[in-house]
Amino acid sequence: MKRRRNSRNIQDTSSEEIYLSETYNKELIKERIYFGIFKAATYISVMILVLILIYIISTGYKVISWQFLTSMWSHRDITKGGIFPAIFGTILLGIFVSIISIPMGIAAAIYLNEYAKDNLTNRIIKIAIRNLAGVPSVVYGLFGLAFFVLALKLGTSLLAASLTLACMTLPWIISASEEALKAVPQSFKDGSYALGATKWETIIKVVLPNSLSGMLTGSILGVSRAIGETAPIIIVGATFYMSYMPLSPLDKFMALPYHLFILATQHSSSYARDYALGTTLVLIAIVFILNLGVFIARYNLRKKKLW
Secondary structure, three states, rough: OOOHHHHHHHHHHHHHHHHHHHHHHHHHHHHHHHHHHHHHHHHHHHHHHHHHHHHHHHHHEEEHOHHHHOOOOOOHHHHHHOHHHHHHHHEEEEEEHHHHHHHHHHHHHHHHHHHHHHHHHHHHHHHHHHHOOOOOOHHHHHHHHHHHHHHHHOOOOHHHHHHHHHHHHHHHHHHHHHHHHHHHHHHHHHHHOOOOOOHEEEHHHHHHHHHHHHHHHHHHHHHHHHOOOHOOOOOOOEOOOOOOOOOOOOOOOOHHHHHHHHHHOOOOOHHHHHHHHHHHHHHHHHHHHHHHHHHHHHHHHHEEEEE
C-alpha cells in the first residue's frame, strides 16, 4: 500500500512539474513574441527617423551658409537672401511662449496637486486638461483669432501668436508638472511638516527642487511642439515676407514653420525645394539645441537628488 501511495505521489508530482514546465514554456514563448514586436516597432521607428534626417541633411546642407543664416529674405531671388528674420521670429516666439506658459502651467499643477481637494470638480478639470492636450492646433488658431486678435484687439501680431501657442502648450506643461509632483515621495513632505515647515515652505524647499527636472522636460517638449506649429501662427500673425524686423510684440513676424510651408507648397522658384530643406534643417537644429540645453540642466538637477 505504501509503495502504491508513493508511486502515485511521484506520478502526481511529475505530472505537476510537466504541467508547470509546459506553462512556463508557453509564457516564455509569448514573452519573446511580444518583446520581438516591441523591438521591431522600435527599430522601424528609429529607421524611419534616420531616413528622414538623412534625406533632409543630404540636400539641406547645400544651401546652409553664413549668408543664408544672417541675411534678410530676398523675395524675388531667394538665392541672394537668407532666413534670419524667420530665425529671429521663431526664437522670439519660443521665448514669449515660455515666459507665458511655463510659470502659469507649473502654478496650475501645484494648485491642482497640492491644494485642490480630490473631488468631482477637480477630477473633471484634470480630465478636461488632458483632453485639451489632444485638440488639433488649428482649433487653437481659430480660438486665438476670435479671442486675442478680434476680442482683445491685439491684431495679427507676435503677441497674439505667443498667447495662442501658450494656450496650446499649457495642457502639456500642467500634465507633465503634475506627474513630476506626484513622483516626490510623501515621506519627504511628512518630514518637512514634522520639522515645523508650512505647506508653502514644503512646496518651495522640498517639492519643487525634487520635481523641477521633470517639469522642465515636459515644459520644453511643449514649447518645442509650439515653435514647430504652422496652422495657428498662419491665422494669428505670421507672414512669409517682411522687409523689417519686428520691433514690438504687436508687429507681425516671420517664422521658420510658416516659411518652410510656403517654400514647400507655393513658391515658384526652382530652388524652393532645396531652400525648404535647408530651412527644415535649421528648425530641427534650433529644437535640438533647445532640448539639449534642457537635458543638460535636468541631468545636473538630478545629480543633486538624494533619492
